Amino acid sequence: xHTADADSASDQTQAPVPAPxxxxxxxxxxxxxxxxxxxxxxxxxxERITGLIATVFLSGILAIGTGILWLAADSAWLPRLAAVxxxxxxxxxxxxxxxxxxxxxxxxxxxxxxxxxxxxxxVFWRREITVPRxxxxxxxxxxxxxxxxxxxxxxxxxxxxxxxAMVALRGLTHERALLIRDHLLPKExxxxx
Amino acid sequence: xxxxxxxxxLSFLFAIAGxxxxxxxxxxxxVFTAGAAGGEWEPxxxxxxxxxxxxxxxxxxxxxxxxxxxxxxxRTGFVFRKExxxxxxxxxxxxAIQSVVHRLFRVIEVRIETGAGKEDDATMRVVPVAAYEEIxxxxxxxxxxxAAPAAGVEQPEPSGSVVLRLPxxxxxxxxxxxxxxxxxxxxxxGVVWELGLFDRVAGLLVGEAVxxxxxxxxxxxxxxxxxxxxxxxxxxxxxxLAILFAAATAISMIWAYVRLHGFVLRRAGDDLRAExxxxxxxxxxxxxxxxxxxxxxxGPLHRLFGRxxxxxxxxxxxxxxxxxxxxxxxxxxxxxxxxxxxxxQVLPGVRAAGLDWQPAAPGAFWRELRKSAVVSxxxxxxxxxxxxxxxxxxxxxxxxxSAVRARRFTGSLGWAAGSDAIxxxxxxxxxxxxxxxxxxxxxxxxxxxxxxxxTGMSRLRVDTAGAARESDRIDIPYLPAAVARDLHxxxxxxxxxxxxxW
Numbered sequence: 001x002h003t004a005d006a007d008s009a010s011d012q013t014q015a016p017v018p019a020p021x022x023x024x025x026x027x028x029x030x031x032x033x034x035x036x037x038x039x040x041x042x043x044x045x046x047e048r049i050t051g052l053i054a055t056v057f058l059s060g061i062l063a064i065g066t067g068i069l070w071l072a073a074d075s076a077w078l079p080r081l082a083a084v085x086x087x088x089x090x091x092x093x094x095x096x097x098x099x100x101x102x103x104x105x106x107x108x109x110x111x112x113x114x115x116x117x118x119x120x121x122x123v124f125w126r127r128e129i130t131v132p133r134x135x136x137x138x139x140x141x142x143x144x145x146x147x148x149x150x151x152x153x154x155x156x157x158x159x160x161x162x163x164x165a166m167v168a169l170r171g172l173t174h175e176r177a178l179l180i181r182d183h184l185l186p187k188e189x190x191x192x193x
Numbered sequence: 194x195x196x197x198x199x200x201x202x203l204s205f206l207f208a209i210a211g212x213x214x215x216x217x218x219x220x221x222x223x224v225f226t227a228g229a230a231g232g233e234w235e236p237x238x239x240x241x242x243x244x245x246x247x248x249x250x251x252x253x254x255x256x257x258x259x260x261x262x263x264x265x266x267x268r269t270g271f272v273f274r275k276e277x278x279x280x281x282x283x284x285x286x287x288x289a290i291q292s293v294v295h296r297l298f299r300v301i302e303v304r305i306e307t308g309a310g311k312e313d314d315a316t317m318r319v320v321p322v323a324a325y326e327e328i329x330x331x332x333x334x335x336x337x338x339x340a341a342p343a344a345g346v347e348q349p350e351p352s353g354s355v356v357l358r359l360p361x362x363x364x365x366x367x368x369x370x371x372x373x374x375x376x377x378x379x380x381x382x383g384v385v386w387e388l389g390l391f392d393r394v395a396g397l398l399v400g401e402a403v404x405x406x407x408x409x410x411x412x413x414x415x416x417x418x419x420x421x422x423x424x425x426x427x428x429x430x431x432x433x434l435a436i437l438f439a440a441a442t443a444i445s446m447i448w449a450y451v452r453l454h455g456f457v458l459r460r461a462g463d464d465l466r467a468e469x470x471x472x473x474x475x476x477x478x479x480x481x482x483x484x485x486x487x488x489x490x491x492g493p494l495h496r497l498f499g500r501x502x503x504x505x506x507x508x509x510x511x512x513x514x515x516x517x518x519x520x521x522x523x524x525x526x527x528x529x530x531x532x533x534x535x536x537x538q539v540l541p542g543v544r545a546a547g548l549d550w551q552p553a554a555p556g557a558f559w560r561e562l563r564k565s566a567v568v569s570x571x572x573x574x575x576x577x578x579x580x581x582x583x584x585x586x587x588x589x590x591x592x593x594x595s596a597v598r599a600r601r602f603t604g605s606l607g608w609a610a611g612s613d614a615i616x617x618x619x620x621x622x623x624x625x626x627x628x629x630x631x632x633x634x635x636x637x638x639x640x641x642x643x644x645x646x647x648t649g650m651s652r653l654r655v656d657t658a659g660a661a662r663e664s665d666r667i668d669i670p671y672l673p674a675a676v677a678r679d680l681h682x683x684x685x686x687x688x689x690x691x692x693x694x695w
Binding site: 118124125126128129130131134159161163 | 634635636637638639640641642643646654656657658659660661666681685686688689690691692693
């Protein structure tokens with residue numbers, strides 16, 4: 001949409017992320033640049049692969065269901081309907097898992113600055129979520145098996161809230177997720193009374 | 194080192210009773226259904242209650258607590274020992290419940306709640322009353338001082354200043370006004386009646402022809418057939434419903450009086466303390482800084498009598514649990530003139546006066562109307578299947594009603610950002626006003642649905658801790674997009690500029 005160009009431009013801004021050396025960790029956090037970033041483009045492929053796995057799985061279940069209908073159903077039209085519906089549904093799922101990651105990628109971005117992090121996402125139902133650093137309770141950085149292959153990681157930010165008790169951000173490079181975590185976690189060892 | 198303390202010597206009785214009570218209803222069901230079915234082994238299922246009661250017995254014998262300098266330490270178990278440290282600073286609420294039986298033995302059940310929410314962290318079932326006083330004093334005095342500027346200066350007397358006291362008249366009024374239970378009871382009676390359980394009784398009293406089962410059904414059927422129902426039947430239906438409703442309201446009033454008898458809300462230092470109950474006395478302590486949001490509720494009857502009800506949400510206590518422990522609103526009923534004073538006491542420094550209230554976007558009315566129009570149309574289509582084109586009559590009525598409702602509802606929407614809190618009001622007949630301090634906001638989120646984007650609006654959600662009840666959230670719909678953006682930005686800055694304390 002209108003932000004697509006700007007976002008794809010800002011893809012490039014993510015490339016020169018400094019490696020998480022001891023020096024960069026000590027310096028004022030370079031992640032808090034106040035610039036809106038897109039996710040790492042590799043996330044599109046990652047999501048497509050996860051989507052493909054889900055499609056194969058669901059399609060398998062549907063195939064089994066169709067098979068059972070062929071064997072067991074009394075009516076004549078129900079198995080035929082299922083036989084037509086199965087490839088159609090599978091194709092739809094496959095198309096969705098191929099197309100959707102790219103679409104949702106265009107609509108997801110984040111911005112880290114001194115007070116906290118802002119996340120924008122949603123293709124139809126759009127959301128802009130602001131998490132102030134002062135409200136962060138704890139943060140998880142996780143990496144699944146496929147994510148590890150891609151060098152990507154996920155950030156889960158926990159607050160004391162209700163609806164937004166956990167805010168997740170997928171599709172960052174693992175290093176960057178760690179940097180953001182270090183930036184967002186409260187620095188001063190305060191008594192969290 | 195402070196010494197270990199035991200519970201009251203008789204506490205095992207209460208522990209067992211407390212466990213068995215949970216078995217009572219299912220147990221009775223089992224016994225009765227088994228009796229009806231002629232089963233013989235089902236009642237033996239109740240044997241399962243014995244190990245549970247035994248467990249409660251052992252736990253209450255092994256229960257020790259200790260009031261350390263900074264923590265409350267609870268130890269339970271003989272074989273598998275468990276020691277739990279609860280820092281005084283983490284304690285959200287101390288609740289004490291004293292039923293009639295408790296009072297007979299001069300003991301009290303104490304529940305200590307922390308932010309952990311799900312389990313009540315330390316339920317002392319039961320301790321002597323003097324021990325409860327000691328625990329409360331200890332928790333209050335050894336808590337680290339709060340950095341509230343004004344609260345530290347004044348040092349009120351230990352019992353505290355009275356914020357709200359409800360005489361019997363107000364309690365009964367609250368039962369009358371807040372008769373949700375009455376509606377439930379009436380509905381229950383109605384179901385029982387329709388199912389014909391009162392047949393014999395009523396049949397004996399007024400004769401089979403008018404009393405019999407399903408007077409209501411007959412009436413409705415007559416109406417739908419287009420024939421006028423017999424005057425007698427209609428009159429009986431109306432009278433029956435009126436009597437049921439009146440009886441239910443009376444029950445609700447009596448129940449409110451019994452439950453809330455002697456309601457006193459005090460402020461002692463940084464704590465709010467409420468005490469109430471005729472048979473079961475409840476004393477609850479809420480530290481002021483635990484309060485996340487405050488909601489003022491006004492139904493139509495509230496407004497008729499110039500009253501309102503005030504609820505607060507504290508962190509950690511989820512709504513279901515509040516229902517289970519029967520926690521009452523902060524002020525079940527209060528004169529509207531006293532609201533400002535109450536807010537001043539509960540949220541010191543937050544002022545309701547002089548707020549700059551902002552309306553919803555001008556297009557909000559149309560969106561709200563469109564929403565109910567779609568629902569009305571769908572309903573009409575369903576009705577048209579059943580009754581033919583006569584259903585168009587109700588449609589016109591529904592649309593007119595929708596228009597009035599949409600106008601009133603969108604007119605009632607409003608928000609205001611004060612110097613240190615965000616206010617949000619909504620509702621036409623049932624009005625709610627919710628306020629959250631900036632320091633209690635967790636996440637500010639801007640939502641834009643496809644409809645929002647087409648009409649240039651946004652929805653702003655302010656997330657707080659413990660906002661379990663849908664109705665008490667700050668979730669402002671139909672904001673003009675630019676206004677929403679500014680407010681989002683401002684609230685984000687305010688939130689990050691303050692420190693959140695549990």
